[in-house]
Amino acid sequence: MFDAPCxxxxxxxxxxxxxPVLALYLDAHHCVAGANAQARQVLCGEALGRxxxxxxxxxxxxxxxxxxxxxxxxxxxxxxxxxxxxxxxxSFRFFPLPDGALALGSFDFQEQQKLRDxxxxxxxxxxxxxxxxxxxxxxxxxLNELKNRFIGMAAHDLRKPVGVxxxxxxxxxxxxxxxxxxxxxxxxRSSLAAAAxxxxxxxxxxxxxxxxxxxxxxxxxxxxxxEILAGVLPLVRLVAVRKKxxxxxxxxxxxxxxxxxxxxxxxxxxxxxxxxxxEHSKAGxxxxxxxxxxxxxxxxxxxxxxxxxxPEDQKRLFAPFVxxxxxxxxxxxxxxxxxxxxxxxxxxxxGRIRVQSKSDHGSTFFVNLPMAxxxx
Amino acid sequence: xxQPPDSPAANRLNPPFAFDEIYRRYLDGLLANDRHQCRVxxxxxxxxxxxxRTLYEDLVQRSLYEIGDLWERNRISVATEHLATAITESLxxxxxxxxxxSPRLGKSAIVACVANEYHQIGGKMIADLFxxxxxxxxxxxxxxxxxxxxxxxxEKHPDVVALSVAMVFGLDTLISAAAEIRAAxxxxxxxxxxxxxxxxxRERVERLSGVRCLMSLSExxxxxxxxxxxx
Numbered sequence: 153m154f155d156a157p158c159x160x161x162x163x164x165x166x167x168x169x170x171x172p173v174l175a176l177y178l179d180a181h182h183c184v185a186g187a188n189a190q191a192r193q194v195l196c197g198e199a200l201g202r203x204x205x206x207x208x209x210x211x212x213x214x215x216x217x218x219x220x221x222x223x224x225x226x227x228x229x230x231x232x233x234x235x236x237x238x239x240x241x242x243s244f245r246f247f248p249l250p251d252g253a254l255a256l257g258s259f260d261f262q263e264q265q266k267l268r269d270x271x272x273x274x275x276x277x278x279x280x281x282x283x284x285x286x287x288x289x290x291x292x293x294x295l296n297e298l299k300n301r302f303i304g305m306a307a308h309d310l311r312k313p314v315g316v317x318x319x320x321x322x323x324x325x326x327x328x329x330x331x332x333x334x335x336x337x338x339x340x341r342s343s344l345a346a347a348a349x350x351x352x353x354x355x356x357x358x359x360x361x362x363x364x365x366x367x368x369x370x371x372x373x374x375x376x377x378x379e380i381l382a383g384v385l386p387l388v389r390l391v392a393v394r395k396k397x398x399x400x401x402x403x404x405x406x407x408x409x410x411x412x413x414x415x416x417x418x419x420x421x422x423x424x425x426x427x428x429x430x431e432h433s434k435a436g437x438x439x440x441x442x443x444x445x446x447x448x449x450x451x452x453x454x455x456x457x458x459x460x461x462x463p464e465d466q467k468r469l470f471a472p473f474v475x476x477x478x479x480x481x482x483x484x485x486x487x488x489x490x491x492x493x494x495x496x497x498x499x500x501x502x503g504r505i506r507v508q509s510k511s512d513h514g515s516t517f518f519v520n521l522p523m524a525x526x527x528x
Numbered sequence: 529x530x531q532p533p534d535s536p537a538a539n540r541l542n543p544p545f546a547f548d549e550i551y552r553r554y555l556d557g558l559l560a561n562d563r564h565q566c567r568v569x570x571x572x573x574x575x576x577x578x579x580x581r582t583l584y585e586d587l588v589q590r591s592l593y594e595i596g597d598l599w600e601r602n603r604i605s606v607a608t609e610h611l612a613t614a615i616t617e618s619l620x621x622x623x624x625x626x627x628x629x630s631p632r633l634g635k636s637a638i639v640a641c642v643a644n645e646y647h648q649i650g651g652k653m654i655a656d657l658f659x660x661x662x663x664x665x666x667x668x669x670x671x672x673x674x675x676x677x678x679x680x681x682x683e684k685h686p687d688v689v690a691l692s693v694a695m696v697f698g699l700d701t702l703i704s705a706a707a708e709i710r711a712a713x714x715x716x717x718x719x720x721x722x723x724x725x726x727x728x729x730r731e732r733v734e735r736l737s738g739v740r741c742l743m744s745l746s747e748x749x750x751x752x753x754x755x756x757x758x759x
Contacts (some may be wrong), residue, residue, distance in 0.1 A: 250532045272610055276648055280669045283652070284623060287664070292629035 172527075174242060174257035178204050182217055185252065194234050194368040204255065205233050209239050221246040221253045230257070284492045297365060304361035312327060318347045345377060356489040360472060363496040370414040370500055377443045377450070378407040383419045385441070388426040396435035399426070402442045409443070411450050411523060417497045418521075421505075425454040425517045432458035432515075449503075450523050455516040461509040470495040547573070547586060555591050558612040559604065564566055570619045580626060584653055585745055588616055592649065596723075617649055620656070628728060633662035638686040640668035640677050642698060642705045650722050651692030657745055657746045663687070674705045679714055686716065690748075693722040699729045706739050714738070 153159070167175050168188045174195070177186035184199050184207070191199075199207055205217050209231040224246060231241045238418075242257035242348050267429065321344040329337055362368055381401065392399040422441070429439040437457040444451055472492040498505045502522050509515035550569045557565030563589050592613070599609040639655040641648050648670035658665030665686060668677060681689060689709055693702045706718050718739045725733070728742045742748045 253697070268607070268610070272614060273646075275614045276617065276646075276670055279621060280648075280652075280667065282621045283655075283667060286628050287659075287666075291664075293631065377632035 172259065174255070175403075175440050176204065176255040176257075177252065178255055178280075179252045182253070191257075194232070194240065196235055209233055220244075221248055221255075224248050228437040230319055234255075300361040300365040303357050304365070305360065307357040311351065311354050311358070313361065314347055314351045317388045318344060318351065321347065356493060359493045360489055360496075363493065363500070364473060366497070368500050370417065372412050372414050372501075374410055374412050375412065375415055376407065378410045379412070380413075380415065380418060380422070380452075381407075381441065381443065383415065384422045384426065386422050387419075388430060391427065392430045392439065393461045395433065397430050397456070398436075398438040399430070400438055402440060404442060404444045406443050406445055406450075409445060409450060409523070411521060413501055413521065414497075418501070421494040421497050421519060422452060424494050425519070428490065429454050429456035429515070432456060434458075443483070445523070448519070449520045451514055452521075455514060457514040460511040460513050461507065461515050462511060466507055466509060470505065537625040538682075545584070547576070547578070551590065553583065554587060555594060557752055558591055558595060558615060559598075559608065561608060561611045561615070563615050563618070566615050567619060567622075568585050570622060574622060574626070580623060581745075581749070583623060584656065584660075585709065588620070589651065592616060611701055613647075613649055617652070620649075620652065623656075627656055627659050630660055630662055631645055632664070635662070635687045636664035636666065636682060636684060637688045637690055638666045638668065638677070638680055639690045639692065640671075640672040641670045641692045641694075642702045643671055644701060645693055645695065645698045646670045647694035647723075647740055648692075650694055651690075653745065654690050654692055654721060654748060658690075658752065661749065674708050677705070678709065681709065681713055681716065688717045688719060690719040690721065693720065694758070696724045696727055696729070699732070703733060705735070706733065706736055710738055718746070 153165075167173065169297055170189070172190055173188075174191040175188040176184055176191055180184040181203070182205065183201060183203050184195075185201075187195065187200060195207055205215065208215060208217075220226075228244045229241060229399070230244050231239045234240050240259070242259055244255055244257040247254040247256070271302050295497075321340055325337065325340050325344070332340070341448050385399065385401070389399055426439065426441060433439060433456050439457075440453070440455040442453045442455070444453075472489055495505050498519055498521070504520050505517065506520075549573050554566055554569035554573075555567060557563075562734055570583075571589070573587050594611055595612045597605070600712070619672045637655065637658040639641055639651050639658070641651045651670075652667050655665035655667035666686070668679065668680065671685065691702055691706060693699060702720065702724075706720065708720060709716070716738075718736075719742055720733050720739060721742045721744075725743060730743075733739055733741050740751075
């Protein structure tokens with residue numbers, strides 16, 4: 153019954169205008185002489201009049217189109233270049249004609265459906281994983297806050313008894329020192345030094361918990377370079393003298409350069425950098441503290457002639473509890489919080505801290521701080 | 529537009545003009561499968577600092593209902609509907625930094641779509657609504673076998689389990705999943721919601737003890753806020 157002329161005409165019209173199949177009329181030279189609407193939509197614009205073989209993506213170079221056409225009726229999987237730029241694979245059947253051939257190509261519906269389902273499924277999974285990631289991040293943030301609160305509370309509660317231990321040690325040494333033997337005085341001094349070390353450690357923990365919890369309050373005031381340096385150098389000079397390390401400053405003419413900072417916090421950072429430099433230096437080596445202006449920034453640099461820091465250590469130097477592989481020359485102890493605190497304090501000022509170092513050629517730490525308005 | 533009888537989208541007052549305009553452009557973007565246009569509208573809504581709840585109800589839910597309606601009336605293809613859903617889901621990721629920053633109340637919910645249910649966005653919105661109200665909303669995704677659900681309940685000890693069902697033919701699976709969870713965890717309340725319930729099945733579901741149907745996000749939110757009277 154499909155032989156009826158009206159049905160044949162309806163099918164012809166459908167294939168030419170609407171059907172999701174590619175219908176191509178190939179002439180005797182296998183050039184595209186005619187194409188239905190779908191083929192014109194899918195194939196590159198210049199397909200008409202061009203050899204059909206040019207439309208086919210043939211990686212092996214072994215495609216024998218005339219042979220495929222001669223086989224007539226068999227289904228061949230061919231990949232064509234399309235207007236979208238993406239190649240598409242279609243199933244083609246060729247029907248030889250007296251003066252050429254008819255090529256009919258269709259997409260594999262099941263394959264397309266599978267592709268769609270897979271892409272949608274992957275998208276769902278990706279979105280679910282993204283959601284889980286956000287959720288896990290939120291949980292980690294909560295846990296981190298909890299940890300900071302815990303450290304803060306513990307450090308705060310430990311600080312007082314350590315203070316009491318130090319006070320009583322000092323009191324006993326002051327009041328009864330002359331009645332004690334050298335050994336006994338030595339015991340008390342060791343006990344005092346250990347308590348002082350513990351207090352520094354607790355202060356560092358407190359600093360980290362306060363800074364990380366976002367409760368660091370900078371008490372900024374306007375000052376100048378000279379005032380900052382005057383508060384820093386005496387604190388480190390004693391240790392430097394004891395280790396026979398020369399502590400130097402360079403005259404850069406920037407002493408009166410104004411800067412708005414939390415003076416105590418910035419001095420804490422510079423003391424930490426200078427102490428590190430001294431602790432990594434041997435007798436006879438030198439350490440410099442220099443302040444100079446670079447564009448709109450004030451740059452403090454601390455340079456030493458110590459053993460330097462390996463590149464792999466430099467990358468994680470400012471993270472908490474990280475210690476560089478180098479040893480301090482007098483066996484000084486560290487938990488690796490000083491530089492982490494320095495970074496957090498400098499960043500809270502809108503500045504940045506970095507290091508330049510080479511093995512056996514010393515290290516230079518730079519603290520760049522934005523300069524106060526009117527500082528130019 | 530045809531709406532199920534108790535659709536919240538049908539009952540709500542129109543949002544202010546600017547939001548209506550953003551909504552229109554967002555919907556146009558979804559219909560054209562234009563992810564960029566949708567993202568612009570979505571971000572405008574987010575930047576307006578309107579409550580996240582309005583974004584979920586007045587932009588996301590409303591547009592998906594409208595898309596679903598157009599599909600049912602053969603005005604758009606199933607591919608367009610699927611792409612619109614995919615775009616919506618990817619855009620929800622933009623809201624998460626705000627969503628998960630809500631203060632926590634120490635309660636949690638496990639939300640899942642039962643086996644063979646591949647429409648997950650409703651379930652995800654339920655989990656997100658729990659988050660918005662200070663609960664942890666764990667979402668297991670589409671097509672979750674009961675076994676996986678039970679494992680997570682065992683692990684997380686949630687205060688409630690919520691099951692989502694979008695297609696009517698998923699109701700039987702949902703009821704049997706709810707019964708299995710009820711038997712294994714008799715003290716954990718179970719909530720059931722989703723588009724499928726709008727066309728019936730509520731009585732069958734609520735025949736199970738400790739299982740309650742909630743017909744809209746507003747009902748769910750009222751349930752969450754009602755703390756003491758759960759199930």
